[in-house]
Amino acid sequence: MKELQKHIIVGITGGIGSGKTTISKYFEGFGIPVYYADLEAKALMNRSKVIKRKLIALFGDDAYINNTLNRDYLRSQIFKEKKLLSKMNAIVHPKVGAHFKRWVKKQNAPYILKEVAIIFENNLQSQYDYIITVIADNEERVKRVMQRDNSSRDSVKAIIRNQFSDQEKIKKSDFVIENNDLEAAKLQAQIIHNNLISNI
Numbered sequence: 263m264k265e266l267q268k269h270i271i272v273g274i275t276g277g278i279g280s281g282k283t284t285i286s287k288y289f290e291g292f293g294i295p296v297y298y299a300d301l302e303a304k305a306l307m308n309r310s311k312v313i314k315r316k317l318i319a320l321f322g323d324d325a326y327i328n329n330t331l332n333r334d335y336l337r338s339q340i341f342k343e344k345k346l347l348s349k350m351n352a353i354v355h356p357k358v359g360a361h362f363k364r365w366v367k368k369q370n371a372p373y374i375l376k377e378v379a380i381i382f383e384n385n386l387q388s389q390y391d392y393i394i395t396v397i398a399d400n401e402e403r404v405k406r407v408m409q410r411d412n413s414s415r416d417s418v419k420a421i422i423r424n425q426f427s428d429q430e431k432i433k434k435s436d437f438v439i440e441n442n443d444l445e446a447a448k449l450q451a452q453i454i455h456n457n458l459i460s461n462i
């Protein structure tokens with residue numbers, strides 16, 4: 263009997279501004295399909311009627327403006343009542359999980375990469391065959407995010423404080439990419455890719 267194809271799932275994670283998305287693009291360049299979990303979650307929150315109905319039930323009609331998710335409103339409500347975050351995740355995560363499963367089945371590659379901001383914080387490491395953590399100096403990350411999002415130093419630092427430290431993530435990872443210099447990081451990505459395809 264023909265065995266069911268088992269997809270090798272590699273998670274790529276890292277703190278805010280570490281460069282997960284930038285590095286994931288390099289893997290795409292090596293021919294690896296990448297699922298951008300946070301982007302897909304945002305898209306599903308706008309597209310899925312079920313999510314929309316449930317989020318309106320949770321947050322009220324202001325959750326959407328002209329059929330588009332009102333992210334600022336949700337953020338402000340969650341800031342006021344922290345429990346709303348886990349309730350929102352309980353609505354959104356299963357849908358993203360199901361979407362990811364369908365996406366994986368359509369891929370034909372030696373492995374697939376899933377870019378996710380939070381793996382260890384939610385103890386989800388068992389969902390992955392391998393995990394790559396992208397790290398960079400904190401001060402560098404703060405500068406990048408301030409420039410990219412026009413956000414304040416304090417707000418970026420507050421997010422960094424809420425995430426696991428690089429040291430904690432490194433301990434639990436199979437591979438680490440240090441992304442202070444882009445060229446050096448690309449080379450590390452290439453080495454990991456070669457390593458993965460020769461081990462699979």
Ligand code: ATP
Nearest residue numbers: 277278279280281282283284406410441442443444
């Ligand atoms: P987030 O968790 O906030 O989504 P991320 O980890 O996916 O962030 P990126 O979006 O890839 O990080 O990078 C953050 C910003 O820093 C981007 O504007 C990106 O172009 C820039 N950047 C990434 N790596 C480097 C680097 N090595 N040198 C300089 N700038 C970089």
